[in-house]
């Protein structure tokens with residue numbers, strides 16, 4: 290079974306971003322970019338499926354600027370076999386990403402697509418579900434465990450009240466939650482080897498997909514800040530403040 | 539202009555997040571119908587019918603809808619959307635699972651986790667873990683919107699008197715089957731609606747200490763218990779207690795962070811709380827930058843004292 294893993298290049302999770310002074314967006318100049326952390330988990334899951342014999346080939350795909358090659362090389366160093374970069378500048382919304390991925394799926398015929406549950410920049414949490422709908426496939430979102438059994442898979446999902454197990458038909462779309470696995474670090478020899486693995490470049494036009502945004506961003510602003518608080522010296526002082534100043538207990 | 543609100547429930551009770559999403563829907567303007575998809579969910583439909591400003595309740599019953607799995611739920615909603623131009627759901631795990639699937643079926647870009655309704659098609663939503671707030675306008679013919687429930691008050695039941703209409707559920711085949719729910723049993727309030735939350739981090743050190751240190755204080759305050767990702771990853775607390783960018787977003791009256799450093803991903807889930815208390819041994823911990831009241835100290839000494847004085 291072939292596994293497709295879409296990976297997104299995002300602002301590194303350790304960066305505290307700044308809103309541009311003119312309110313037109315977020316300042317991404319000279320900011321450290323990395324693979325979306327959930328996508329590292331997705332790649333790791335695919336590599337483990339290959340190691341266990343359930344998967345035969347792993348194809349990583351990214352939609353983004355030319356620099357998105359870096360996250361594809363990371364995926365290759367972690368164990369993906371080859372990569373596809375669909376180059377697109379500027380905003381590509383989840384619906385357009387899902388359409389591009391659906392086109393790749395039709396060419397590649399994977400048995401499973403593993404995505405991250407959300408990208409930590411736009412926090413949309415949409416792409417996997419949309420892809421599944423466009424393909425008419427089943428979906429196992431927010432997965433903390435994936436067990437492949439022949440033509441079906443048992444997926445354990447993180448839900449509001451705890452966990453939910455579902456049984457889905459393959460081919461399927463799965464989205465990775467935090468506790469699916471702990472991604473490995475790529476070793477230096479594997480990073481070197483990854484440089485020689487194939488990386489195809491495509492454009493949205495190759496797939497005939499219109500990626501024009503459907504949402505108009507009218508502005509971006511800083512969230513309301515919190516006024517600085519005070520340090521209290523003891524538990525009794527804390528309780529006094531909570532009772533008499535804040536009146537919350 | 540009509541709005542369909544996809545209700546979140548467990549076939550017995552209508553959830554608090556649904557009441558909050560109704561408040562957001564009412565701000566968009568237009569007639570509101572509530573869809574109750576489930577099995578044996580008459581009580582939920584009845585509860586939806588007495589909500590204020592609801593035109594009709596649409597009830598769909600089938601085995602496949604019992605757990606509102608994405609494939610049958612999305613197929614049902616798609617079949618109903620001819621009569622609506624907006625679809626709304628609370629951003630619960632069910633809403634987040636189902637709505638993007640509907641959006642793609644309708645060829646519409648979803649607007650995720652809105653925190654403010656600016657106009658019928660214009661919304662504010664946080665991006666980058668809440669470090670920026672984006673105002674977006676939808677240009678599609680229909681709108682699909684999930685609502686961050688911590689940002690809206692719950693609608694008060696009682697004022698409404700809507701009719702309940704039944705519809706046939708569409709057959710979505712055998713793509714997915716429900717196996718089981720492994721839900722965390724708790725007598726405590728839900729994180730999303732609790733007035734007070736006592737939250738613990740990596741410093742708690744073990745499952746037993748997480749329980750034995752936080753529970754007595756939470757019990758005295760009638761509080762919900764939350765956790766950082768580090769505490770959940772380490773197995774001190776179940777996944778459904780995680781507060782943060784990729785867990786639950788909460789805004790209680792009082793949030794007490796115990797042994798939590800205050801990483802941006804954690805702050806994203808609790809910084810809209812009315813009052814924040816931080817208890818941490820490290821006076822430089824970033825959590826103190828958002829805390830109204832900070833207490834530098836060892837939580838294993840502070841929390842028992844707190845419990846004793848409550």
Ligand SMILES: Cc1cc2nc3c(=O)[nH]c(=O)nc-3n(C[C@H](O)[C@H](O)[C@H](O)COP(=O)(O)OP(=O)(O)OC[C@H]3O[C@@H](n4cnc5c(N)ncnc54)[C@H](O)[C@@H]3O)c2cc1C
Nearest residue numbers: 295296351352381383404405407408411412413414415416
């Ligand atoms: C330089 C740049 C600047 C941008 N600026 C803005 C902006 O200011 N405002 C704005 O609204 N949008 C902006 N975008 C677009 C934004 O990246 C898209 O909205 C995004 O592709 C989809 O949202 P999401 O990643 O939150 O989706 P989610 O649904 O949260 O992503 C879930 C999963 O889908 C997969 N996935 C998502 N996107 C891709 C991709 N591109 N390639 C491969 N897999 C993917 C990943 O597996 C990911 O974990 C910008 C994009 C770029 C490249």
Ligand SMILES: Cc1cc2nc3c(=O)[nH]c(=O)nc-3n(C[C@H](O)[C@H](O)[C@H](O)COP(=O)(O)OP(=O)(O)OC[C@H]3O[C@@H](n4cnc5c(N)ncnc54)[C@H](O)[C@@H]3O)c2cc1C
Nearest residue numbers: 739740741766767768782783784785797798799804819837
């Ligand atoms: C993609 C991604 C998503 C994430 N999503 C989330 C999320 O949703 N929610 C979330 O919480 N995190 C999330 N994180 C993780 C986040 O970055 C932090 O790693 C995490 O919040 C740290 O948890 P912590 O504060 O409990 O642990 P630590 O950062 O280790 O902090 C422990 C704190 O306890 C204090 N301490 C130690 N002993 C005591 C004592 N005896 N008494 C009092 N204080 C003591 C220490 O001084 C320290 O400040 C995410 C990370 C990534 C990359």
